[in-house]
Amino acid sequence: MSDLDETRPDWDNAHALTGAYVVDALDDVERARFEAHLRSCPDCRIEVETLRETAAALAVDPVEPPARLRAEVLAGIETIRPLPPHIERGSEATDDRTRRRPWFASTGPLLVAAALVVVALLTTVWLKPWASDDDTNLSATEAVLQADDREDFEQQFPDGSSATVVVSRSEGRAVVITDDMAPAPDGKVYELWLQDPAGSMVPAGLMPDQDDATVLLEGDASEATAVGITIEPDGGSAEPGPDVVAVIEITA
Structure with a gap:
């Protein structure tokens, strides 16, 4: 049989x-x-x-x-x-x-x-x-952090805190990881930006009010040349204001 x-x-x-x-x-x-x-x-x-x-x-x-x-x-x-x-x-x-x-x-x-x-x-x-490793459905953030072409770019601040930008060109996304970063002032928020090859800053989302955060930037980072962090009014701005926290270059 x-x-x-x-x-x-x-x-x-x-x-x-x-x-x-x-x-x-x-x-x-x-x-x-x-x-x-x-x-x-x-x-x-x-x-x-x-x-x-x-x-x-x-x-x-x-x-x-x-x-x-x-x-x-x-x-x-x-x-x-x-x-x-x-x-x-x-x-x-x-x-x-x-x-x-x-x-x-x-x-x-x-x-x-x-x-x-x-x-x-x-x-x-x-x-x-x-389930195998190949079958696992990764979030967009996890896909960037586990990508084979992951690149890390760290910015240290005078108070001992830091912000690290992780980029995967194959995924076309970037992630910002902060460590012990002070909260934004009252009525303000940290806003993230992607700099395109022409030098323009494109809004890429707002950071949560947390000392340690992992944030997936909005937008296509496959050709981005830098990630900016600014302090903006609550709700964010369409263009970056003068209060710049960091501009982290993400090109080799």
Whole structure:
């Protein structure tokens, strides 16, 4: 028997595959067979609709799972829903709608939600060992700080504080890291600037009121020649004022 045959679902209990169908854990052949089953099983159609509504409410960004997850999901779905649709055995006078009630008619939504929450939590746990360094989604700041072409340019101030500009030309961004920098005066703020090759200063954001800060500059730093720090009125200025704290050259 092939590995694929070992992971194919038991079609004698197709009712247990509604969850796997909704989370797209069936292959093309299995999906076609299950959809054929759905056409003759109103109970499973109702459950699939309920599962889809709950899954939509818990939706997350799609991820590419490892190959082993398919077999684990198929096995797990049967433990989450161990019973096929339950058919009430009433008198012959009871109409078909009363005799054929889905097992989840009263408690189904709660059980479905609980099952999907369990699946979501387990998937989150499973995702962690799949991630590699190449798959890690870095923030723009982290991308600059970890870039292969990172360059550091430090400016020391008389009071012992410092500001370091980290530039990545490949990322086209720059980051300012301050160490023990005094706060701006009341009613003022530190504003950052990128100097373009023509010598013009372009606004690049405001610094937080913190002694130690790491700030990603706004704008394209791929051709910037310097980073400026000025003291401006709260809210910043469109052009740098006369109160210049530093102009840090970032060219080799």
